[in-house]
Amino acid sequence: MxxxxxxxxxxxxxxxxxxxxxxxxxxxxxxxxxxxxxxHGYREGEYAVRGVARGYAPSGxxxxxxxxxxxxxxxxxxxxxxxxxxxxxTVVVEWLNxxxxxxxxxxxxYLAEELLRNGYAWLGVSAQYTGIAGGHGSVGMAIDxxxxxxxxxxxxRYGALRHPGDAYCFDIFGAVCAALRAPSxxxxxxxxxxxxxxxxxxxxxxxxxxxxxxxxxxxRHAVLDGILxxxxxxxxxxxxEPGCGVDIDQVFRGAPTRIAKSVPIPVFMVQTETDVLTNxxxxxxxxxxxxxxxxxxxxxxxxxxxxxxxxxxxMLGCPTPVNxxxxxxxxxxxxxxxxxxxxxxxxxxxxxxxxxxxxxTRPRFVLxxxxxxxxxxxxxxxxxxxxxxxxxxxxxxxRICMLFGSTTPADPGLLARRYRDADDYLAxxxxxxxxxxxxxxxxxxxxxxxxxxxxxxxxxxRSAVG
Numbered sequence: 001m002x003x004x005x006x007x008x009x010x011x012x013x014x015x016x017x018x019x020x021x022x023x024x025x026x027x028x029x030x031x032x033x034x035x036x037x038x039x040h041g042y043r044e045g046e047y048a049v050r051g052v053a054r055g056y057a058p059s060g061x062x063x064x065x066x067x068x069x070x071x072x073x074x075x076x077x078x079x080x081x082x083x084x085x086x087x088x089x090t091v092v093v094e095w096l097n098x099x100x101x102x103x104x105x106x107x108x109x110y111l112a113e114e115l116l117r118n119g120y121a122w123l124g125v126s127a128q129y130t131g132i133a134g135g136h137g138s139v140g141m142a143i144d145x146x147x148x149x150x151x152x153x154x155x156x157r158y159g160a161l162r163h164p165g166d167a168y169c170f171d172i173f174g175a176v177c178a179a180l181r182a183p184s185x186x187x188x189x190x191x192x193x194x195x196x197x198x199x200x201x202x203x204x205x206x207x208x209x210x211x212x213x214x215x216x217x218x219x220r221h222a223v224l225d226g227i228l229x230x231x232x233x234x235x236x237x238x239x240x241e242p243g244c245g246v247d248i249d250q251v252f253r254g255a256p257t258r259i260a261k262s263v264p265i266p267v268f269m270v271q272t273e274t275d276v277l278t279n280x281x282x283x284x285x286x287x288x289x290x291x292x293x294x295x296x297x298x299x300x301x302x303x304x305x306x307x308x309x310x311x312x313x314x315m316l317g318c319p320t321p322v323n324x325x326x327x328x329x330x331x332x333x334x335x336x337x338x339x340x341x342x343x344x345x346x347x348x349x350x351x352x353x354x355x356x357x358x359x360x361t362r363p364r365f366v367l368x369x370x371x372x373x374x375x376x377x378x379x380x381x382x383x384x385x386x387x388x389x390x391x392x393x394x395x396x397x398x399r400i401c402m403l404f405g406s407t408t409p410a411d412p413g414l415l416a417r418r419y420r421d422a423d424d425y426l427a428x429x430x431x432x433x434x435x436x437x438x439x440x441x442x443x444x445x446x447x448x449x450x451x452x453x454x455x456x457x458x459x460x461x462r463s464a465v466g
Contacts (some may be wrong), residue, residue, distance in 0.1 A: 004179040011427060012171075012178045012221060013069075015051035017076070017189055022312045023157025027150060028096075028124070029104035032310040034112040036339060037079060041086045042116060045078045047189055048160060049125075051175050055167035056239045067242065070164035072172055074132055075150070077105070078189045080121040088119035089196035090339050091180050092228075092349075095173060095206035098130035098245070101137030101147055106203040107230060109308055114332035120339075123180065127173040127209070129245040138205065138248050138399075167238025170213055172219040173200075181223060197225040197342050201335075204303065207232035207269075208251050211259070212239075219264045226342035231275045233301050234284040256285040259293050266341045268348065269295045270334050272327060273373055273391025274303035274353055274405060277363055289350050296334065296441075297354040299373045300382035300389035301325040302405025305391060309404065316400055318393075323405030326379040329442040329450055331425040336443055349440040351377045365392075370418075371412050377441050380432035380450060384425065386410055386458040388416060412460045422456035429454045 009255055020026075026046045036194035037044055055067030058121055077096075081087040092115065096103040105124045107162050108115070115122050150158035177198050183190035186454075192209050202210045207229045215236065235254030240246035275282045276297055289295060302323035306313060337348035355366035355375035365373045373389040381389055391405045419425040433450050436442040442450060 010203045012175050012223070013052045013144045014021060014173050015049055015179050017047045017049055017179070017187060019187065020046045020048055020075065020157055022139065023154040025100075025157075027153060027158070028077060029100055029102050030109065031308065031312050032109055034109065035116050037116070040116040042079055043082050045080075045189060046079065047076045049074050049076050049176060051172070053164070053168040053171035053175060055164065055242060056170065057167055057241070058239055064239070067167055067357050070168055070242070071162070072164050072168060073160055073162045074126045074172060075158070075161060076126070076176060076189070077124040078121070079108075079115075080190060080193065081119055084193050085195045086119050086226040088339075089194060089199075091123060091190065091195055091198050092175075092197060092335070093177055093180065093200050093204035094124045094125050095200065095209055096124045096131055097202070097204055097206045098128045098135065099128060099138050099205045100250075101135045103131040106304070106308060107201045107228070110203075110230075110328045110331045110333055111201070113446070113449075114335055114443070118336075121193060123176070123189065125173060125176050126163070127169045127176075129132060129163045129166045129169070129240070132161050133245070135245055142225055146154060165242040166246040167242045169209065169240065169246075170217050173213065174217055174223055177223040178221065181361065183268050194256045194269045197339065198223065199228065199335075199338060199342060200224050201230065203230040205237070205248055208235070208237040208248070211236040211257060215257070215260050215269050219262075222264075224265055226268070226338045228338055229267060230331065231272055231280075232269065232282060233280040234282050235274070252279050258285050258287040259271065261290060261293075261319065263292050265292070266338060266347070267293050268334055268341075269293075270327075270331060271295065271297045272301040272303055272405075273299070273354065273365065275391075276356065277365065278392060278402065283356055283359070283363055286353065289347075291347055294348050294350070295353075296330065296348075297376040298325070298327050298330055299354060299376040299378055300391075301327040302391035303403040305405060317398065318401035318404060318406075319395070319397060320393070320406040320408055322401075323389055323391065324381070324387065324407045325405070326381050326450065326453060329379065329436075329446045330377055330444060333441055335444050351441070370414060378432070379436055379442070380429045381453060383432040383435070384429040384432045384454075386415060386425070386455045409458070415458070416460050419459050422459045425459045426454060426456055
């Protein structure tokens, strides 16, 4: 099933925001609380978003059928500076992720430090049907009592929400982004802020949706200044059906999709080891960097990791500790570069891809002597390694464990030969940190946090292994 190219449409219908209150408070899946909003001069609000959207359906091999308009009332979660003096002019709109069967904001978790310290506004949008109506999800996490809609969970707060199905999700997302560009003073979520740029961001299933959006809607809607696509599969998300959520398994069976060279705005793709191989196989959709397209593949990373799951790691039941790589720092740098790029600045630095061999048979990564992947965006955790950080988990494990990768001990003998002692290791780790920052793959503001990830305790003395 191909997404095709929708017929041109000149006007995005206006939408209405109404702040939500009461009930049990905001419902969104999150394992980590993030930085304190009040301390950073921010406030949070949740809104019902009402409007009318067009739907799109596939027709034939590459054609598209334009569906009748349908009314929707979805929701949006806002975190914004209280005052315009604390606002940098950019709104990051996250396509909320529904892979668990409920809305989650994985990009906010990764980006929160950069968002708040530099004055971005962030809006998470329930663009997809499952975020409102509930669903079983695609990551194999059990749902007690089965899927429940937001309205069923909290009728007082969410009883009025209605989603017409994922045939309408792209138009809904575009309508919300359009409404953010010119805030009014009549209850608009961004009232009082001077908006200059709107960037979209999304991870996993949301990244697949934004791949479709970049190719099929970015030019027609003309409401975005840039897109951050994080952890996509080789194919794009197809158009869904009215009255239900999209079958995401179609993406893993779909043909490779590249971002069109003619894309009118900057598109920045950030891919982990899990995304490049496994069933995501984005290696099949690799493409050259251009003045509008940039791709970073990150060594030592997985689709999700410890930063995402936080204190709930043990609840996953995975056979090994989950990935402890440093993609959060790279993602923060990616947002920083994308924002400057969208404002007319230079494109982000170019990075080599991860080293993959046997592309014609069964692709696999090229590994160094420790066991970490060669190539890609490098971090101290792989260039001054004390552990094996992988985005691919082999064996009979649950789907969720495949997504969270693994962290396993490096061979003590190898570590003893590589580092004279813990001080030698720390010197190399600090040097790798400076190299990462100087190359533009991490921000100086994150230096202390990167250095805090060092593991000198794992470096054995030579006498202990000699």
